[in-house]
Amino acid sequence: MNELFSLAVITGILTSAIRLATPYLFAAVGEAFAQSSGVVNLGVDGIMLVGAFVAFYVTLQTGNLWLAVLAAALVGLLMGLLMSLISVTLKAEQGISGIGLYMFGLGLSSLLFKLLVGTVQTIDGFKVIKIPLLGDIPMIGEIFFQHSLPVYAAFLLVPVAWWFLEKTTWGLKIKAVGQNPAAADSLGVSVDKVRYFSVCLGSVLAGLAGASLSTALVNLFQENLTAGLGFIAVALVYFGGWKPAGILVGALLFSTVNAFQLWMQVLGVNISSDVAVMLPYLLTIAALVFATNRVRQPAALNKPFERGEN
Amino acid sequence: MTTPANLQKRIQRVEMCDIVKRFPGVLANNKVCIEVNAGEVLALLGENGAGKSTLMRQLYGLYRPDGGQILIDGQPQVFHSPADAIAAGIGMIHQHFMLVPTLTVAQNVALGLKSSREPQLDLERVSKRIQELAQAYGLKVDPEAYVWQLSVGEQQRVEIIKALYRGASIIILDEPTAVLTPQEVNDLFVTLKRMTQEGHGLVFISHKLHEVMAISDRIAVLRDGQMIGSRPAKGVTRDDLVKMMVGREVKPLAPQPLQTGPVCLGISGLRAMGDRGTEALRGVDLEIHASEIVGVAGVSGNGQRELAQCLAGLRKNTAGTIQLNGQDITQASLLERMAAGQSYIPEERMRDGAIREFSVQENLFLRDHAAPQYTNGIFLNFARMAARTREVIQQYSIKAPGGDTPIKNLSGGNIQKLIMARELSRQPKALIAAQPTRGVDIGATEYIHQRLLEQRANGTAILLISEDLDEIRTLSDRIAVMYEGQIIGIVARGEATVEQIGLMMAGIPLQETRAKASA
Amino acid sequence: GQAATPAPAAKVVRVAVVMPSSTTDMAFSQSMYSALVAVQKEMGGEAAMEIKYSENMFKVPDAAAAIRDYASQGFDIVVAHGSQYGASVEEIAKDFPGTTFAWGTDVNTFGLPNVYAYTAAAQEGGYVNGVLAAKLTTSKQIGVTGPVEVGDAKTYIDGFVQGVASVDPSITVNKTWTGSFSDVALMTEAAKTHIAAGADVLTGSSQSVVGSIGAAKENGKVLWFGTQSEQTTLAPELVVASQVYDWTAMIKEIIASRAAGTLGGKTYTLQLSNDGLKIVFNAGYNLPADVKAAADAAIEGIKGGKITVNP
Amino acid sequence: MPPESHPRSQKSWLDDWKDLAFRAALPFLAMLAALLIGAIVLAFLKVNPLTAYAAIVTGVFGSMSGFTQSLVKATPLLLVGLGICIAFRASMINIGAEGQIILGALGATAWSLAFRNWPGWILLPTTLIASFIAGAAWGFVPGFLKARFRVNEILSTVMMNAIALQLMNLLIRGPLIDQAGVTAGTYLAQSEKLPESVWLTRLIPQTLLHTGAILAVILAVVVYIFLWRTTIGFRIRAVGLNPDASRYAGVNVPAYQALSLTLAGGFAGLAGAVEVMGVHHRLLEGITSGYGFSGIVAALFGGLHPLGLIPASWLFGSLLVGADKMQRAVQVPSALIDTLLGLVVLFVVGSAYISQRWAARRAIAVSKAGKEAEA
Numbered sequence A: 001m002n003e004l005f006s007l008a009v010i011t012g013i014l015t016s017a018i019r020l021a022t023p024y025l026f027a028a029v030g031e032a033f034a035q036s037s038g039v040v041n042l043g044v045d046g047i048m049l050v051g052a053f054v055a056f057y058v059t060l061q062t063g064n065l066w067l068a069v070l071a072a073a074l075v076g077l078l079m080g081l082l083m084s085l086i087s088v089t090l091k092a093e094q095g096i097s098g099i100g101l102y103m104f105g106l107g108l109s110s111l112l113f114k115l116l117v118g119t120v121q122t123i124d125g126f127k128v129i130k131i132p133l134l135g136d137i138p139m140i141g142e143i144f145f146q147h148s149l150p151v152y153a154a155f156l157l158v159p160v161a162w163w164f165l166e167k168t169t170w171g172l173k174i175k176a177v178g179q180n181p182a183a184a185d186s187l188g189v190s191v192d193k194v195r196y197f198s199v200c201l202g203s204v205l206a207g208l209a210g211a212s213l214s215t216a217l218v219n220l221f222q223e224n225l226t227a228g229l230g231f232i233a234v235a236l237v238y239f240g241g242w243k244p245a246g247i248l249v250g251a252l253l254f255s256t257v258n259a260f261q262l263w264m265q266v267l268g269v270n271i272s273s274d275v276a277v278m279l280p281y282l283l284t285i286a287a288l289v290f291a292t293n294r295v296r297q298p299a300a301l302n303k304p305f306e307r308g309e310n
Numbered sequence B: 001m002t003t004p005a006n007l008q009k010r011i012q013r014v015e016m017c018d019i020v021k022r023f024p025g026v027l028a029n030n031k032v033c034i035e036v037n038a039g040e041v042l043a044l045l046g047e048n049g050a051g052k053s054t055l056m057r058q059l060y061g062l063y064r065p066d067g068g069q070i071l072i073d074g075q076p077q078v079f080h081s082p083a084d085a086i087a088a089g090i091g092m093i094h095q096h097f098m099l100v101p102t103l104t105v106a107q108n109v110a111l112g113l114k115s116s117r118e119p120q121l122d123l124e125r126v127s128k129r130i131q132e133l134a135q136a137y138g139l140k141v142d143p144e145a146y147v148w149q150l151s152v153g154e155q156q157r158v159e160i161i162k163a164l165y166r167g168a169s170i171i172i173l174d175e176p177t178a179v180l181t182p183q184e185v186n187d188l189f190v191t192l193k194r195m196t197q198e199g200h201g202l203v204f205i206s207h208k209l210h211e212v213m214a215i216s217d218r219i220a221v222l223r224d225g226q227m228i229g230s231r232p233a234k235g236v237t238r239d240d241l242v243k244m245m246v247g248r249e250v251k252p253l254a255p256q257p258l259q260t261g262p263v264c265l266g267i268s269g270l271r272a273m274g275d276r277g278t279e280a281l282r283g284v285d286l287e288i289h290a291s292e293i294v295g296v297a298g299v300s301g302n303g304q305r306e307l308a309q310c311l312a313g314l315r316k317n318t319a320g321t322i323q324l325n326g327q328d329i330t331q332a333s334l335l336e337r338m339a340a341g342q343s344y345i346p347e348e349r350m351r352d353g354a355i356r357e358f359s360v361q362e363n364l365f366l367r368d369h370a371a372p373q374y375t376n377g378i379f380l381n382f383a384r385m386a387a388r389t390r391e392v393i394q395q396y397s398i399k400a401p402g403g404d405t406p407i408k409n410l411s412g413g414n415i416q417k418l419i420m421a422r423e424l425s426r427q428p429k430a431l432i433a434a435q436p437t438r439g440v441d442i443g444a445t446e447y448i449h450q451r452l453l454e455q456r457a458n459g460t461a462i463l464l465i466s467e468d469l470d471e472i473r474t475l476s477d478r479i480a481v482m483y484e485g486q487i488i489g490i491v492a493r494g495e496a497t498v499e500q501i502g503l504m505m506a507g508i509p510l511q512e513t514r515a516k517a518s519a
Numbered sequence C: 001g002q003a004a005t006p007a008p009a010a011k012v013v014r015v016a017v018v019m020p021s022s023t024t025d026m027a028f029s030q031s032m033y034s035a036l037v038a039v040q041k042e043m044g045g046e047a048a049m050e051i052k053y054s055e056n057m058f059k060v061p062d063a064a065a066a067i068r069d070y071a072s073q074g075f076d077i078v079v080a081h082g083s084q085y086g087a088s089v090e091e092i093a094k095d096f097p098g099t100t101f102a103w104g105t106d107v108n109t110f111g112l113p114n115v116y117a118y119t120a121a122a123q124e125g126g127y128v129n130g131v132l133a134a135k136l137t138t139s140k141q142i143g144v145t146g147p148v149e150v151g152d153a154k155t156y157i158d159g160f161v162q163g164v165a166s167v168d169p170s171i172t173v174n175k176t177w178t179g180s181f182s183d184v185a186l187m188t189e190a191a192k193t194h195i196a197a198g199a200d201v202l203t204g205s206s207q208s209v210v211g212s213i214g215a216a217k218e219n220g221k222v223l224w225f226g227t228q229s230e231q232t233t234l235a236p237e238l239v240v241a242s243q244v245y246d247w248t249a250m251i252k253e254i255i256a257s258r259a260a261g262t263l264g265g266k267t268y269t270l271q272l273s274n275d276g277l278k279i280v281f282n283a284g285y286n287l288p289a290d291v292k293a294a295a296d297a298a299i300e301g302i303k304g305g306k307i308t309v310n311p
Numbered sequence D: 001m002p003p004e005s006h007p008r009s010q011k012s013w014l015d016d017w018k019d020l021a022f023r024a025a026l027p028f029l030a031m032l033a034a035l036l037i038g039a040i041v042l043a044f045l046k047v048n049p050l051t052a053y054a055a056i057v058t059g060v061f062g063s064m065s066g067f068t069q070s071l072v073k074a075t076p077l078l079l080v081g082l083g084i085c086i087a088f089r090a091s092m093i094n095i096g097a098e099g100q101i102i103l104g105a106l107g108a109t110a111w112s113l114a115f116r117n118w119p120g121w122i123l124l125p126t127t128l129i130a131s132f133i134a135g136a137a138w139g140f141v142p143g144f145l146k147a148r149f150r151v152n153e154i155l156s157t158v159m160m161n162a163i164a165l166q167l168m169n170l171l172i173r174g175p176l177i178d179q180a181g182v183t184a185g186t187y188l189a190q191s192e193k194l195p196e197s198v199w200l201t202r203l204i205p206q207t208l209l210h211t212g213a214i215l216a217v218i219l220a221v222v223v224y225i226f227l228w229r230t231t232i233g234f235r236i237r238a239v240g241l242n243p244d245a246s247r248y249a250g251v252n253v254p255a256y257q258a259l260s261l262t263l264a265g266g267f268a269g270l271a272g273a274v275e276v277m278g279v280h281h282r283l284l285e286g287i288t289s290g291y292g293f294s295g296i297v298a299a300l301f302g303g304l305h306p307l308g309l310i311p312a313s314w315l316f317g318s319l320l321v322g323a324d325k326m327q328r329a330v331q332v333p334s335a336l337i338d339t340l341l342g343l344v345v346l347f348v349v350g351s352a353y354i355s356q357r358w359a360a361r362r363a364i365a366v367s368k369a370g371k372e373a374e375a
């Protein structure tokens, strides 16, 4: 048990946590955009799967990782357009269209994998880049500055997303549309356009989340590669109170506990593996219970907008 | 954010010709024609559901007309969305404010506008410009404040600034005074006057005829979607307007004095916190007798809302007691208070008073659905409920196709009648009525007033909270004026002038005013 | 058992298989599907043997429907390739006494004359892999990753641990279970954790271990031992050996006995001794001769009964 | 109100009928549209789409086994859907049915094995109750967290699913493991068989159709009565539509939100119970079969109405069975099925708005016609 608190192990846990948090960050920050504009997209997991496959496949065929990332973003965009069409233009119940999108993505990614690839293969994904100087700092360097590009990108995304939501005209529109679409509409802001944009932006990030899995974290594709990760990402948006910084905290908490339980198992701490695997979920719930300031969700979340209603 | 309002081309004249607008089952506008000129105020009158808001929403691009034309300075226009109308120089202050409460005033104003530092917001610049406009038109606001922190009057000023900021030269105000106190109405009128002087043309919608006569240059009246007529405001009397609107005469009420009974509702030392974390009630003492209407006047935000909520059991008080017929109900739950004979007509009827998607019948039994005479065990007795609903619809002349109609298809006045019916049919010992006629047309207002007086005659103690000083003065046996969470004074009917009450609302006790007058 | 090649029959043998994961999972389902295809090829292609499959049947009622459906379509042999299908097979087999059912992995034929049960003594290959692993580790730390400790995942690991202990009891074998059959990312991270903790040899079972292999590959120096299917292609430099389930002999025998009139009632166990289990060494990996010899000795020992491995 | 406000009086029965026919047909049209896309994919896979789709129809209606199978699948969908429906009426989104099914299945298994010697007439009903309570407990937790701490239920139910799964892994390999598997050295992750006295009677020999289907239909009617005819149901619906007005009407809003999730959990728990008691006769891995998610979809197909759910869950069950059948008939990868189902869900939810718009436009047209006739 003491071993668990040695410096090496702590370094190990935190390094793992940073890595594990990557897809959650992409997906959850993306979902935060969609939700800030009032659209719950439960199809994140499906989009991630298609993104993961496409990135994997393009890498397999061309070896060009940048092309792979671009392709993943593109299919994310396409699926975002589909989601927007159904839940913004056609004003469908968002929870259900999201689940439809999830099923579609799960099926499509597996189908394409079956048809185009067949068996599991590994690819050469993004390599670890040690940041000069910073990467050499003992402990800190290993934890923060020896990762692959998508990992850095995910963490960079947090301040960028914050800036976008809080400091730009577009961010203002997104938040207004999520809080009071009628007000935004009455000022000539196109609610549908803003929602399309936010959902699509979120979906592009979901596609990238998938790509980060298949080209940086596991370097392969397999049916249902995400294993429900996208749903956790949606939950993290609630955890983070629709704020990128809150999401960062949530994602890190979740992944740190996950890394911690893996180390506990590896070090042979006497605890049932099932209980260990439960830990991150239990802790996320507990953290929410004890979080003092609970943020209100965007007032128009999950409410399709139609002019003239109320 | 760079174009100042006065740089934009001024509209001289807006015409709406033969406008037709249909909704499922409703012909909301039937060949309606109006015109507004720069520098004048056109008042639009009509009962609830006459089609006023619908007409204006078409001018603002929110609806597309099914027929007819909109002309600006003689040029035909097609507005696909508010963006088009805004670009053409039209602004609108909506009946229900269109503000984002979680954003600041400056953010609300900047919303949808190009920034000078695109894509970054430039809120300092917006704030500066807001301040300039505020100065020019006499609209006091703090650009950095969050909208949720603002009083209703301040929110309205933000709405006006939003329109001015966008260079609107024709501005529509849909029932702007419904939620304002007399003082705020005065301030608003000063601003409106200044706007017409600056060359703005205004469309003003209101149910309060004296306001209409005070501010407007021309008056147009709509009834059942049709234009009844339009005439200059000069020389028009209240009775003329009422007849045009309602098609019959509606006389102001003159309640007879009544012998009041023993104290029914006793409030003493009541303190409570408000939503913004400050103390909203700071020791309220008030006694209301049976067969008495006590009106509570005050500038909104001085604790009236919190007082009503405390009495209803929706807000916890921090100190003090509430008694109902000698029984302490301070800690009682809402249901217990109801059982003890208390009724409550909430201020926000669509938010707190009724459920849009529920039917007339379901709304009628929202509070009493579990009463023994309408249930068998846990099962609802629909036959009894339906019978009772028919009775009530008849008795209170609620205009509804039937008891199973969802109330979202009813007009505001009829919804208010329904809530009245629900609360009064319980034969309450004490009734708290908050803003019972806000936004309700003249006919329905008269009706509601009659009912309140009837209830008073039946021995109910009524606490009437209203921002309509005329209503308070007409109905109340005594008037309690609230200022900063306390009752600053209580005057009997006829004991004080409007001016004196107005001063009390501003925090100057009656004695001081009188002392000054006699000095 | 000895598999006799079935006499070329005029009639096409119709075989259907229902399996819980995909035919390309590099593990359990693929091992059966490849075996069927191999037998088909040997028998002369589609003209001699028809194969139909239902994959990803992790929902048992769907699998039951599929099994019943194939039986009612007149398939001669229906393979229910998942231990969770047992109850379904027991029920359906009674309704189709003329159809042969094979199900595994289990040992129970329910006393029915038309049911074969089959299982793999995964602990045997586990033992051999364990011996190899113990000889090759220099850090004396070995990591095991898997989804859930059940079925042949458990028996394989149990055998593996015994194999390691037989060489050097001081070597530690650490196990992590991720709780999910599909969470590859967590599996990868589990493997990385083992590596960070000092392990230089890894093994594990089920379809999600491809994640662990990926982690080994990324590290570049950590060795891998596979089970169920041959996993060499996933990391040609690092996979030392794989225990491969080879069901071909069993299938051939079932077809032959059916032709001879025996519809079932027997239990098969894949073992090293009956060539159902094979240790496939990666030709691309430069295995020291003494280590290979130790492994061969273990194989012979198990085959000959000199070494007993407890499941 | 203008005189036009009673459109019904001007509508002929024919208009009504056309209206109804169109609105009822639209989901099917949407489904056909989705299948059309599927046909293109099938053609791409060199499979004749007609053969494939014929297999769906014959798969369900062509044989007793297919038909009963669709009912077997509809049963848990209906039960889960009922819970979703109750929660949704209180405006609670229950993503946690997967976990609640697991708990129900665990409850039924543990209870019936623990008291296996009890006579069937008492063991069977108590087993059902135990499963209801176990599922309800799993729904209560997020309900309580919502009521007491305002923890968003989407978040907590997702987390509770993961926890339930691990809990089952723990129990099914520990206290509940089938000892026969341990003895044989197979260590299968499944429980012992439940005592026969709690097996739900099979309604048709050689099929899996069991009395759970009847129970589910009865419960649908019960839930309908509960939601629309009782005071508690009234309050649940009121809370869902307008919490502020409900609070004002004296309803303890958080308590009813918690109650709705608790009941939702209970019904999902029953779904778990009928699966172990009616279909598998034991607890095994993958017991939920994804019904926790597809139940949400079925609930939506049924208009989130308990009675609408009866045909909707059957329809969805048939679709699942037919799709499986198609997979077997034309040997396409099973992933195609998920893809198609996803498309069907997307198209059908999307079509609801079109039908709404259409109805509104017809109402205007009808009232206009009436007006002109009057003039």
Ligand SMILES: Nc1ncnc2c1ncn2[C@@H]1O[C@H](COP(=O)(O)OP(=O)(O)OP(=O)(O)O)[C@@H](O)[C@H]1O
Residues within 6 Å of the ligand: A308, A309, B023, B024, B026, B027, B028, B046, B047, B048, B049, B050, B051, B052, B053, B054, B055, B095, B411, B412, B413, B439, B441, D001, D002
């Ligand atoms: N979005 C809508 N959908 C359907 N019908 C509508 C809609 N908006 C208004 N109506 C109908 O049009 C009629 C006119 O409504 P409108 O809001 O214009 O009345 P108004 O004159 O503004 O009433 P008030 O004085 O109460 O504000 C109403 O009777 C109503 O039935």
Ligand SMILES: Nc1ncnc2c1ncn2[C@@H]1O[C@H](COP(=O)(O)OP(=O)(O)OP(=O)(O)O)[C@@H](O)[C@H]1O
Residues within 6 Å of the ligand: A308, A309, A310, B048, B049, B053, B095, B408, B409, B410, B411, B412, B413, B438, B439, B440
């Ligand atoms: N979506 C809608 N469908 C049907 N009728 C509507 C709709 N929206 C508004 N209305 C009707 O339009 C009329 C005016 O609506 P509005 O919101 O202006 O209420 P109101 O009567 O003015 O009450 P208040 O001024 O207190 O809000 C009402 O009769 C209302 O029922």
Ligand SMILES: [Mg+2]
Residues within 6 Å of the ligand: B052, B053, B054, B095, B174
């Ligand atoms: Mg209006």
Ligand SMILES: [Mg+2]
Residues within 6 Å of the ligand: B048, B095, B175, B412, B439, B440
């Ligand atoms: Mg109004």
